[in-house]
Amino acid sequence: MYYPFYVYFSYFHPVMSTLMLNRPNLFFFIVLLIVVLTSCKEEKTVKAVAQKPPNIIYILADDLGYGDISSYNPSGKIKTPHIDALAAQGMRFTDAHSPSAVCTPTRYGILTGRYSWRSPLKSGVLTGKSKALIPKNRTTVASLLKESGYHTAFIGKWHLGWDWVQKDSTNFGGEGWNYTDFENIDFTKNIGHSPNDLGFHYAYGHSGSLDMAPYVYVENGSITAKVNRVTQDTGKYTWWRKGPTAADFVHEEVTPNFFRKSMRYIEEKSKETAPFFLYLALPSPHTPILPTEEWLGRSGINPYADFMMELDNYVGQVMKTVEDLGISENTMIIFTSDNGCSPEADFEVLAANGHDPNGGFRGHKADIYEGGHRVPFIVKWPAKISPNRISNATISLTDLMATAADLVQVTLKDNEGEDSFSLLPLFDTKDTIGYLRKATVHHSINGSFAIRKGNDKLIFAPGSGGWSYPVPDKDDVSDLPRYQLYDLSTDPSEKENLVLNHPEKVTELTRLMVSYITNGRSTPGTSQQNEPLQLNGEEWHQAKTLTTSEIR
Structure with a gap:
């Protein structure tokens, strides 16, 4: 009753x-x-609960193309149900860009919020032997969050250099591309200038790409097992450089190993009151393309597609781990890629099966064209982001630094995050105009620049700046205009060069690019120094007064 x-x-x-x-x-x-x-x-x-900073899991894939995710490319033939679920539960950005079209400079930009061409690295990438690129006194996302009470962890592919101990300090022994370059490394000694020196409480990974020797895991500065053999594979998909290899390093198991370690880390830190930041930098689906036996042949296309499906499955396992631990509501999961897809994925085979890994955009990894640097970018954060959101804002992977600072309510100093803008306003449906990025700089493997403002993209080179046609110093570009201008709203495939039609836009964008270089920043604030300044500054200053006749 x-x-x-x-x-x-x-x-x-x-x-x-x-x-x-x-x-x-x-x-x-x-x-x-x-x-x-x-x-x-x-x-x-x-x-x-709402005011507590979220846990942050940043998953960075390696050489994964814009069109490799089903939610970005509905006509694609690679199934990615788990990453698609992540997008459906959160927010998908359609116009996100890596700051470079290759590995090292993008990773520099993610962790520092600064374009890598402001550092000593003006083009190309580091090797597995290279010295540390980020100075210990530069603020990183990890050091900023660490100072704000986060537990911070790096697991995966570093590719930003660290300092190996040399047996003979007077003989460095090569740059790291050849097997003999590693004869002078003392693998019994701890490395110096490690990720732990840049803000990570915990660090576990290998030095370069999975096809770059040496093949050893380093945990908190210590090599985890004795180097006891030399390995090399020369298969079509499984190629890697000859090099010293540790007893516990099995190429096929590296990606699964990193995911398993990451899930254990999440489980451990979920029991603690402090929030955590996990930077999971994958070596896949970059070469060597090594799906495990369980996944080999599952796609019915080729090993690259198999590898993609395996990666997707592991992302699903991370999502399930977060859900099962009851920390999903205030955990931000970000999934993205460091650049466009590589030709090593075998574009011909993929195309024959109806799959375009770069989603219809021109070019691919290494290029200044959209296929080189337009990447998937997905954010799930239930406490802040409602499901099934799509943003067409033009963003950069350098924006993590300012976003993290905004989360913990820290004001960045003038020499921190010089090219980073907070994404938080874009997460809030009530404030879509608070994202302050005015323009975005793109960079190719050979150091070519482009600048994007609104729908206009100006490329300061006659060709791709990378590996697709027209290839710099290889294909004949003498009859091509000096620069390229595209309207991405009507020509996203960059087919019609408008540089002769709009000299006023060329001048405007060139002046903006000059200011970004000479000011040492693209954010508001006191001018900073690019270190060291190895760009041809005179050429940029002369470009302020470009005319139609000068462009040819």
Whole structure:
């Protein structure tokens, strides 16, 4: 039988029963006060949860193309149900860009919020032997979050250099491309200038790409196993350079190993009160293309497609781990790629099966064209981002630094995150105009530049700046215009060069590019120095006064 609330209340609380019968007004006042105070307590609890900075899991794939994810390329033939689910549960960006079309400079930009061409690395990538690129005194996303109470971890492919101990300090022994370059490394000694020196409490990974020797894991500065053999493979998909290899390093198991370690890390840190930041930098689906036996042949296309499906499955396992631990609501999961897909994926075989890994965009990894640097970018954060959101804002992977600073309410100094803009306004449906990026700089493997403002993209080179036609210093570009201008709103495939039609846009964008170079930043603030300044500054200054006749 149903009784009014006050009947139960009076039955279980004699004092209140007496008040109810003799002083009904006082009784109802006390009840109302209890309800109000309880509500206030609950409201404060909700606000406390909402204000706690989120856990951050940043998953960076290697050489994964814009068209390799089904939600970005519905006509694609590689199935990625788990990454698609991540997009459906969060926010998918359609116009996201890596700051470079190759590995090392993009990773520099992600961790520092600064374009790599401002560092000593003006083109190309580092090797597995290269010295550390990021100085210890430069703020990184990890050091910023660490100082703000986060536990920080790096797991995966580093490719930003660290300092191996040399047996003979007077003989460096080569740059790291050949097997003999590693004869002088003392693999029994701890490395120097490691990820731990750049803000990571925990660091586990290998030095370069999975096809770059040496093949050893380093955990918190220590090599995890004895180097006891030399390995090399020369298969069509499984190629890697000859080099020293540790007893616990099996190429086929590297990607699964990194995912397993990451999930264990998430499980451990979920038990603690402090938020965590996990930078999971995958070596896949970059060469060597090594799906495990369980996944080999599953796509019915080629090993690259198999590898993609395996990667997708592991992303699903990370998502499930977060869900099962009950930390999903306030955990931000970001999935993206360091550049466009590589031709090593075997474009001919993929095309024959109806799959375009670069999603219809021109070019691929290494190029200044969109296929070189337009990448998938997906963010899931239930506490802040509603499901099934799509943003067409032009963003850069350098934006992680300012976003992290915004999350922990830290104001970046003038020499921090010089090319980083917070994405938080884009996450909030009430504030879509608060994202302050005015323009974005793109960079190719040979150091060619492009600048994008609105729909206009100006390329400061006659060709691709990379590996697709027209290849610099290889294909004949003498009859091509010096620069290229494209309107991406009507020509996303970059087919019609408008450089002769709009000299005023060429001048405007060139001046903006000059200011970004000479000011040492693209964000507001005091001018900074590019270190060291090895660009041809005179050419940029002369370009301020370009005319149609000069462009040819």
